[in-house]
Amino acid sequence: MSLRLSTVILPVDRWHEGGRAKWQRAEELGFHTAYTYDHLSWRSFRDGPWFGALPTLTAAATATDRLRLGTLVTSPNFRHPVTLAKELISLDDVSGGRITLGIGAGGSGFDATALGQELWTPRERADRFAEFVPLLDRLLTEDAVSQRGTFYSAEEARDIPGCVQRPRLPFAVAATGPRGLRLAARHGQAWVTTGDPRSNEEGTPEQATEALRGQIARLGTACEEAGRDVAGLEKILLTGFTPEGSRLLDSVDAFVEFAGRHQELGFTEIVVHWPIADSDFAADQAVFEKIAAEATAQLS
Numbered sequence: 258m259s260l261r262l263s264t265v266i267l268p269v270d271r272w273h274e275g276g277r278a279k280w281q282r283a284e285e286l287g288f289h290t291a292y293t294y295d296h297l298s299w300r301s302f303r304d305g306p307w308f309g310a311l312p313t314l315t316a317a318a319t320a321t322d323r324l325r326l327g328t329l330v331t332s333p334n335f336r337h338p339v340t341l342a343k344e345l346i347s348l349d350d351v352s353g354g355r356i357t358l359g360i361g362a363g364g365s366g367f368d369a370t371a372l373g374q375e376l377w378t379p380r381e382r383a384d385r386f387a388e389f390v391p392l393l394d395r396l397l398t399e400d401a402v403s404q405r406g407t408f409y410s411a412e413e414a415r416d417i418p419g420c421v422q423r424p425r426l427p428f429a430v431a432a433t434g435p436r437g438l439r440l441a442a443r444h445g446q447a448w449v450t451t452g453d454p455r456s457n458e459e460g461t462p463e464q465a466t467e468a469l470r471g472q473i474a475r476l477g478t479a480c481e482e483a484g485r486d487v488a489g490l491e492k493i494l495l496t497g498f499t500p501e502g503s504r505l506l507d508s509v510d511a512f513v514e515f516a517g518r519h520q521e522l523g524f525t526e527i528v529v530h531w532p533i534a535d536s537d538f539a540a541d542q543a544v545f546e547k548i549a550a551e552a553t554a555q556l557s
Contacts, residue, residue, distance in 0.1 A: 261289040286549040290325035318352035332363030342396035354421035361431030364384035397425035447491035
């Protein structure tokens with residue numbers, strides 16, 4: 258299978274002051290998917306412009322024709338399955354069936370307490386995620402859903418006419434722990450990782466690669482337990498957090514070496530950040546576009 262190249266466009270630009278142009282350029286460059294982060298604010302960008310993910314994707318859907326669009330990732334931190342399902346069905350309709358939902362358990366960043374709630378423990382985040390994903394799956398595939406849960410409930414929630422994509426839009430489940438990997442195996446059309454945090458922060462590229470190899474092995478075990486062939490699950494690596502950082506965008510050769518090494522592990526899609534000056538994602542725009550235009554042909 259040839260490797261897909263996708264990008265993340267952070268929602269930091271006003272739509273009429275560069276926002277629309279980035280999404281249109283992503284389509285022109287031939288990226289498979291353009292994602293955005295579904296946060297209320299994020300890390301070093303907290304004190305600057307940051308727009309909502311789903312309205313941004315809706316606008317991007319009307320400004321493009323072929324480019325797939327998605328979130329990396331949506332989480333229960335400030336989302337509820339009932340309202341999220343309605344918005345996703347609407348977005349899938351506007352885009353003509355080009356939406357992928359990246360979904361994860363969330364973390365302890367700004368989103369985690371923005372609604373005034375106490376910070377959830379890692380176990381509670383996992384418990385909520387384990388309830389959130391199956392309910393969202395039902396809401397996107399059934400006309401009417403009633404379900405009482407510990408954290409999330411639905412009462413005759415109607416989602417007609419459903420998604421353009423059938424039986425629903427695809428889930429790309431972000432997970433590294435055993436419970437999350439089981440959710441990916443049962444409900445995902447794709448699995449997403451940024452790698453192992455410890456190896457990324459303290460390790461070498463070789464150690465980070467071995468950590469990813471271990472994650473893929475555990476994903477295979479989860480798929481086997483679910484009665485599923487792991488080969489049928491797309492495997493997405495979101496870059497920018499591995500030891501290489503943004504250096505993999507220094508040249509076409511640097512990217513091809515990085516991508517080829519991870520393709521050998523079994524990854525089917527590599528996601529790179531659209532360059533943002535004076536940030537962790539700073540990169541030469543011309544080199545970035547050259548990578549988009551030339552790199553995948555060297556990896557097929």
